[in-house]
Amino acid sequence: MDKLIRVLVAKPGLDGHDRGAKVIARALRDAGMEVIYTGLRQTPEQIVSAAIQEDVDCVALSILSGAHNTLLPKVVELLEAENASDILVIGGGVIPTDDIPFLKEKGVKEIFTPGTPTQTTIDFIKANVAQ
């Protein structure tokens, strides 16, 4: 049997809008992945703890609050502390283009901004998860 790709879709920090996260979760489901959805207002600690217990291949973070420069690198950092830096971390949401180089430098592998076709995200995950 082929190994199923498992993805944690998480909403870090304080924004109450998860339509985008749900659209992504649904698209990944339809691409044959197992999506673990944890709901709104997650701390980086909760996200990393869930990623470890669920043994996911990818953590997809949706953020619209503007706190991405703080919260996204924190998730990468905590994963490293758990010896889990093989887990692919990607981000999406309202993130200014100017902030993307900083986030990538901090270990977020890709940022998907509004308007990205879901297939682009699916292809990126398939091509980049550790096998």
Place this chain on the structure above:
Amino acid sequence: MDIEKRLLAGDKRAAARLISLLENKDQEALAILKRLYPKSGNAYVIGITGPPGAGKSTLTDKLTKALRKEGKTVGIIAVDPTSPFTGGAILGDRVRMNELSTDPGVFIRSMGARGHLGGISEATASAIKVLDIYGLDYIFVETVGVGQSEVDIVKNCDTTLMVMVPGLGDDIQAIKAGVMEIGDVFAVNKSDRDGAKRTAREIDMMLDYNKDALWRPPVKMVVASENQGVDELIKALHEHRDFMKSSDNFIKRRAQNAKNEVVELIKERIERTILDQSKREERLEHAAERIAKREIDPFSVVDDVVGKMNL
């Protein structure tokens, strides 16, 4: 360090990885489970089942918190349905268990049913063993939302908690065969809603038909979201555990479960062997076309396929 030693040392990531490997039918992972099997059997396994939206996840969250107050460690295996079309799934039970995710004494694992129809997945039994060996005191197994006949959970646990809600039908639903027969403890959740007392009464009446049963399942009214009635429910679960352990019921049930498991594993292996072979030879596709055209019947095809297996 290898995964086996890490698991025994209480490494969460090792436990999590081993479960994934077992879900993917990895042979080495299976070999580890064979070796470590004697170390399992210490956790008390409670199945939580009921219709979709009954509040199983919320109740699991509250029951876990109650057990944590007693100083017990808890594993949660939460199963959600897999798409029959893409094999994908959205596993959303953690949404109701957020406060537990950073508790070091709790391990939550979501699983897709992956084509299995009994309310749990094929690998759920293996996942229970991994968390058992990992060293947790209690393991909750939350099934897919069930309808009327998904009873596999009872074959994998020591106590089955059936979660019902008001308004799902009349008393004839309560006396039908199937899921209503497997509860050791019943909870009527959302019992602040209209009709809750009636639902509880109907379950009670159904249970009272079994006059000769040694254990009369209690029916508890709860409102999981408000944490109402949860202590009473925990008490009822403990009473069932004490009943099981005070007699040979416990070992009898585990032996019955083991027998079921072996039968299931045999079925799985035979099924896979036969299907793999017939798929590889494209025999199945070819035969299916002929069956559809009524050139041959399905029973003869089975005779032919199975006959060549030398079973």
